[in-house]
Amino acid sequence: xxxxxxxxxxxxxxxxxxxxxxxxxxxxxxxxxxxxxxxxxxxxxxxxxxxxxxxxxxxxxxxxxxxxxxxxxxxxxxxxxxxxxxxxxxxxxxxx
Amino acid sequence: xxxxxxxxxxxxxxxxxxxxxxxxxxxxxxxxxxxxxxxxxxxxxxxxxxxxxxxxxxxxxxxxxxxxxxxxxxxxxxxxxxxxxxxxxxxxxxxxxxxxxxxxxxxxxxxxxxxxxxxxxxxxxxxxxxxxxxxxxxxxxxxxxxxxxxxxxxxxxxxxxxxxxxxxxxxxxxxxxxxxxxxxxxxxxxxxxxxxxxxxxxxxxxxxxxxxxxxxxxxxxxxxxxxxxxxxxxxxxxxxxxxxxxxxxxxxxxxxxxxxxxxxxxxxxxxxxxxxxxxxxxxxxxxxxxxxxxxxxxxxxxxxxxxxxxxxxxxxxxxxxxxxxxxxxxxxxxxxxxxxxxxxxxxxxxxxxxxxxxxxxxxxxxxxxxxxxxxxxxxxxxxxxxxxxxxxxxxxxxxxxxxxxxxxxxxxxxxxxxxxxxxxxxxxxxxxxxxxxxxxxxxxxxxxxxxxxxxxxxxxxxxxxxxxxxxxxxxxxxxxxxxxxxxxxxx
Numbered sequence: 074x075x076x077x078x079x080x081x082x083x084x085x086x087x088x089x090x091x092x093x094x095x096x097x098x099x100x101x102x103x104x105x106x107x108x109x110x111x112x113x114x115x116x117x118x119x120x121x122x123x124x125x126x127x128x129x130x131x132x133x134x135x136x137x138x139x140x141x142x143x144x145x146x147x148x149x150x151x152x153x154x155x156x157x158x159x160x161x162x163x164x165x166x167x168x169x
Numbered sequence: 170x171x172x173x174x175x176x177x178x179x180x181x182x183x184x185x186x187x188x189x190x191x192x193x194x195x196x197x198x199x200x201x202x203x204x205x206x207x208x209x210x211x212x213x214x215x216x217x218x219x220x221x222x223x224x225x226x227x228x229x230x231x232x233x234x235x236x237x238x239x240x241x242x243x244x245x246x247x248x249x250x251x252x253x254x255x256x257x258x259x260x261x262x263x264x265x266x267x268x269x270x271x272x273x274x275x276x277x278x279x280x281x282x283x284x285x286x287x288x289x290x291x292x293x294x295x296x297x298x299x300x301x302x303x304x305x306x307x308x309x310x311x312x313x314x315x316x317x318x319x320x321x322x323x324x325x326x327x328x329x330x331x332x333x334x335x336x337x338x339x340x341x342x343x344x345x346x347x348x349x350x351x352x353x354x355x356x357x358x359x360x361x362x363x364x365x366x367x368x369x370x371x372x373x374x375x376x377x378x379x380x381x382x383x384x385x386x387x388x389x390x391x392x393x394x395x396x397x398x399x400x401x402x403x404x405x406x407x408x409x410x411x412x413x414x415x416x417x418x419x420x421x422x423x424x425x426x427x428x429x430x431x432x433x434x435x436x437x438x439x440x441x442x443x444x445x446x447x448x449x450x451x452x453x454x455x456x457x458x459x460x461x462x463x464x465x466x467x468x469x470x471x472x473x474x475x476x477x478x479x480x481x482x483x484x485x486x487x488x489x490x491x492x493x494x495x496x497x498x499x500x501x502x503x504x505x506x507x508x509x510x511x512x513x514x515x516x517x518x519x520x521x522x523x524x525x526x527x528x529x530x531x532x533x534x535x536x537x538x539x540x541x542x543x544x545x546x547x548x549x550x551x552x553x554x555x556x557x558x559x560x561x562x563x564x565x566x567x568x569x570x571x572x573x574x575x576x577x578x579x580x581x582x583x584x585x586x587x588x589x590x591x592x593x594x595x596x597x598x599x600x601x602x603x604x605x606x607x608x609x610x611x612x613x614x615x616x617x618x619x620x621x622x623x624x625x626x627x628x629x630x631x632x633x634x635x636x637x638x639x640x641x642x643x644x645x646x647x648x649x650x651x652x653x654x655x656x657x658x659x660x
Contacts, residue, residue, distance in 0.1 A: 081531070084531050084534050087534050087538060088489060088530050088531055088534040089493075089496070089511070089514045090515060090519050090522070090530060090531065091518070091519035092519065092527075100527075100531060104528070104531060104532060106589075108535075110481075110590060111478045111481070111482065111545065113475050114478050115548075116475075117472055117552050119551035119552060119554075119555065122552075123551070123554055124547055124550030124551050124553070125550055125551075125557060126379060127365070127378075127379040127409065127606075128366075128557060128605060128606025129366040129411060129606065131366070131409065131411065131412075134408040134409075144272065144273075151270065152268075152270065153498075153499060154502075154503030154505070155503070161499060163510070165510075166510055
């Protein structure tokens with residue numbers, strides 16, 4: 074399964090990863106090679122087989138809904154790249 | 170300072186600490202001296218946590234003097250730098266988190282601390298645990314103590330290397346597709362991946378949430394059993410932990426190998442093995458047979474060959490979602506010189522992530538994208554069911570399944586970097602186990618051309634005790650696990 078350069082650029086855009094033209098070509102080659110290996114899955118008949126999302130036989134685990142202390146503002150903001158007062162500063166998303 | 174033998178196991182240290190032969194403080198100081206001396210050759214750690222270690226050692230000494238010590242009290246340990254440590258930077262081996270300092274401990278770190286263990290440092294790993302050689306660390310590769318020009322395996326390569334080099338007796342790793350067992354094999358020590366749900370993942374930097382588990386490294390079965398006993402068990406902060414009590418994992422020690430029904434799938438012995446690997450594993454099978462185990466070579470796992478493809482669809486898909494959080498806004502590396510939000514985000518991720526991480530994000534994004542979801546991701550999840558059912562069928566009349574841990578011994582640094590798929594093949598035997606959620610252990614079983622070979626034992630869900638019983642029995646009949654590499658640095 075050979076990917077095109079445009080497909081690689083499209084995936085990179087979806088994943089929000091900037092790629093140089095060299096990286097697009099390298100990624101195109103490597104991902105195409107890896108996708109070729111996945112053909113082996115087509116040899117396995119999965120008609121009527123349900124998908125498995127996780128291997129544990131557990132569902133809807135709940136705990137008591139009790140108020141408890143949460144992280145402090147200082148703790149949460151300590152690693153923020155851009156801070157202003159008690160806020161994380163981000164670039165404007167919309168043009169004004 | 171008392172003369173301390175740093176080559177002994179954790180349980181031997183525990184005995185000597187309780188007897189007052191030396192203090193936890195003295196042991197921590199001696200350990201830090203050795204680990205520091207080894208670092209120029211090994212690069213097994215990203216961060217050494219001397220201050221934390223000495224404080225923990227002093228607290229352990231108070232407990233020991235009061236006669237309140239458990240099996241880990243005062244015992245040095247290394248923790249893979251994928252587990253959050255309060256106040257100590259946690260990098261995940263990535264430039265993205267180079268300066269990230271969590272404000273809380275992972276549950277496993279909390280339990281180690283409560284048990285009195287002394288954390289000497291945060292061990293090196295492939296970036297975000299994606300890799301099989303520790304070469305994808307943003308902090309440089311770790312070197313294999315048996316041959317410094319070779320890889321220690323990965324992704325938990327730093328944890329395995331420091332235990333093998335007798336820097337520390339114990340370490341914590343994580344295993345998503347073999348990241349504990351393969352480095353244990355390549356470094357000649359023991360490493361156990363618990364059943365999915367046995368150990369809390371709270372505070373572990375997420376890679377592939379449905380596959381990964383935290384687990385122990387050690388140099389004998391008793392140490393691995395005791396460390397697992399401390400870290401295992403339900404955690405209300407991780408809803409995927411099983412609500413099952415934690416047994417005494419040493420309870421079946423002494424029962425030997427007699428009567429164990431061991432399945433050996435021939436498909437894992439017949440092709441693609443490096444020189445000497447099959448011979449070492451066959452010799453180990455001979456030990457099992459002589460001791461009365463019932464070895465059955467007719468067992469098959471017909472779809473296991475597809476496990477690699479299943480893994481490289483499911484794990485990158487989960488990774489592409491888990492790693493979406495690294496956007497340069499809340500924490501981590503942030504590129505700020507772009508002209509738009511989108512450009513800054515894309516540049517943050519391009520510069521913050523290394524090549525293998527970007528490759529997997531791209532792969533996962535593709536597998537989940539419109540038009541390909543059914544053909545790739547959903548198909549992989551269905552084959553996952555098929556592989557799980559085959560394990561269940563095999564365990565209907567076997568107690569353990571036995572294979573080599575890895576197809577080859579430790580390879581040279583750089584040897585597989587250019588070919589991602591060649592690197593992925595390292596995990597051919599370990600990956601099916603993560604797909605099924607089973608527990609498995611790697612145990613040293615010999616050498617090929619001077620490099621360690623690992624024996625891989627797989628058990629039904631929550632039968633870690635059976636793995637450790639067999640590992641203990643095998644270890645009492647052979648001495649492979651006691652072999653050590655040359656001193657580092659050469660004295």
